[in-house]
Amino acid sequence: MPSPVRISFLGGLGEIGRNCAAIEIDGRIMLIDCGIMFPEADHAGVDLILPDFTYLRENADRVEGVVATHGHEDHIGALSFLLEEIPLKIIGSPLTIGMAKNRINERDVADRATFIEVSDGDRIQVGPFDLEFFPVTHSVPHGFATAFHTPQGVLLHSGDFKLDMTPVDDRLTDLAGLGHLAKDEGIRLFLCDSTNAESAGFSESETSIGQSIQDLFRAREGRRIIIACFASHIHRVQQIADAAIASGRTIATMGRSMNNNVGLARDMGLLSIPDAKLRNIDDVEDIAPADLCVISTGSQGEPLSALARMASGDNRWLTIQEGDCVILSSHPIPGNESSVSRVIDGLYRLGAEVIHSGVARVHATGHAKAEELRVMHSIVQPEWFIPVHGEFRHMSEHAKLASGMGTDPEKIVLCSDGDSVLLTDKGIERTDDISAEYIYMAGSVGSLDESVLFARRILGQDGFVSAVITISIRGADAEMVGSPEILSRGWVDGAEGDGLRKEATEEVRDVIEESLRSGVRDRQSLEKAARRTLGRFVNRRTRMRPMIVPVVLGAHEAKQSAKQGNKQGNKNSGGRKRK
Numbered sequence: 001m002p003s004p005v006r007i008s009f010l011g012g013l014g015e016i017g018r019n020c021a022a023i024e025i026d027g028r029i030m031l032i033d034c035g036i037m038f039p040e041a042d043h044a045g046v047d048l049i050l051p052d053f054t055y056l057r058e059n060a061d062r063v064e065g066v067v068a069t070h071g072h073e074d075h076i077g078a079l080s081f082l083l084e085e086i087p088l089k090i091i092g093s094p095l096t097i098g099m100a101k102n103r104i105n106e107r108d109v110a111d112r113a114t115f116i117e118v119s120d121g122d123r124i125q126v127g128p129f130d131l132e133f134f135p136v137t138h139s140v141p142h143g144f145a146t147a148f149h150t151p152q153g154v155l156l157h158s159g160d161f162k163l164d165m166t167p168v169d170d171r172l173t174d175l176a177g178l179g180h181l182a183k184d185e186g187i188r189l190f191l192c193d194s195t196n197a198e199s200a201g202f203s204e205s206e207t208s209i210g211q212s213i214q215d216l217f218r219a220r221e222g223r224r225i226i227i228a229c230f231a232s233h234i235h236r237v238q239q240i241a242d243a244a245i246a247s248g249r250t251i252a253t254m255g256r257s258m259n260n261n262v263g264l265a266r267d268m269g270l271l272s273i274p275d276a277k278l279r280n281i282d283d284v285e286d287i288a289p290a291d292l293c294v295i296s297t298g299s300q301g302e303p304l305s306a307l308a309r310m311a312s313g314d315n316r317w318l319t320i321q322e323g324d325c326v327i328l329s330s331h332p333i334p335g336n337e338s339s340v341s342r343v344i345d346g347l348y349r350l351g352a353e354v355i356h357s358g359v360a361r362v363h364a365t366g367h368a369k370a371e372e373l374r375v376m377h378s379i380v381q382p383e384w385f386i387p388v389h390g391e392f393r394h395m396s397e398h399a400k401l402a403s404g405m406g407t408d409p410e411k412i413v414l415c416s417d418g419d420s421v422l423l424t425d426k427g428i429e430r431t432d433d434i435s436a437e438y439i440y441m442a443g444s445v446g447s448l449d450e451s452v453l454f455a456r457r458i459l460g461q462d463g464f465v466s467a468v469i470t471i472s473i474r475g476a477d478a479e480m481v482g483s484p485e486i487l488s489r490g491w492v493d494g495a496e497g498d499g500l501r502k503e504a505t506e507e508v509r510d511v512i513e514e515s516l517r518s519g520v521r522d523r524q525s526l527e528k529a530a531r532r533t534l535g536r537f538v539n540r541r542t543r544m545r546p547m548i549v550p551v552v553l554g555a556h557e558a559k560q561s562a563k564q565g566n567k568q569g570n571k572n573s574g575g576r577k578r579k
């Protein structure tokens, strides 16, 4: 009997980001992508979110490598973190690998990776994995759909894609190749991008955005133009550069990732900007407005980006002037709307004209909309289908669409992060879940526990109130030393706060004295009593729920050490094993 194929989802199913799936054949594991997710507003102080590597860690000696489908952060951004734990073969197009290397070098783990560059149409064998790569169009060049030729038939992963019939580089999605594969061998299982399954119709071609940008440039002759887009969107950068050069401007790039990617793409011959048209960013204030176009990062309103700094007036290279035109050639990723809005507002305040996707055609999505998905399904005609890459709503819509295109509803499997399925002669069956928690990275300490975020949310909303109580114990006698001290931050200020703290002091004193009278001597019990009393007082008098932090000094430690009953926060609150 042919070997079964196990597919486990470490991330990306139930959110946009941290895409990572594990394919297992004959005991070996090949990942599809290994990306990060950007935090949202309630992820207080988190820099980025990783897939949960627990399963890979437990099976480290079986991990063969990663197919990197394209160069976006939600697909390659976590490679460097995984490399710190497990050496990997990284398979991808030269551009994808180039972009991945930029990130991997930042964490200095390149020596743990073996890079395998593949081109459109290549078919290679890595361990038990027989892989074939089909070009797809997307908002970064050289993305792939990947076919796994397995003992259980062909497993096809779409990668992120759209069906752009007039792509900037003329490299079309290989629908004919996919059609051949579907006709000749049949697609046993299809995993397909769901991002835009809810959007009707077809996405716009990238080249139509180029035309629109040309028009905007022409209408703003004589004025300085600053335009922000994703640094990985090489085709957008090309079209902006073309529009700039056509209107007699020279170009300066701003922001580290923009500089890196423009350099990389020019070196690889994927971006054509003559040397003579590129200016040093240090010179931009000396160039006449009519002659300059700045291409910048920060189109998602990232607080430290070049564009956000322009909007707040502290960009070290450029000061926004009355009459400048700033174009955001992008669309906010869900979660970034308010930061983008703040940046736009700041730019207006400084006197700039701001053009964004809400008012002009300056952005096209990189993901297939419903009609494109229908075209894909009509060609692939999979026996089994699992929608991937999306929030649950997107994947649910995609499932509906697939059944409308003729896939047996019984053979459409809606999965979430942590799900694991087995493909056998009989079809797909669910197997044991794997761990798929959100792994929060912040600062240089590594990952943060969910309880830390829980605490930060409370602190961020209502602050904290603390009671510091000192006890003196002599033999059987115990007494409080002085008064409890009530401290607070971010709760209630001024005379009102003083009054409340004074009242709280009385209540806490009473409850501690009573506890001591009844023979309580251990720190844990006294802190519990103080917390309960102070918490009730605060809630009764202010209707707020700040963090309550009791500190008892001088008491005994409780004997029963196994129990950790008073840990603040709940590990599962807000956790993501969505079922």
Ligand SMILES: [Zn+2]
Binding pocket: 019, 072, 074, 075, 160, 389
């Ligand atoms: Zn993606």
Ligand SMILES: [Zn+2]
Binding pocket: 070, 072, 138, 139, 160, 366
């Ligand atoms: Zn992508």
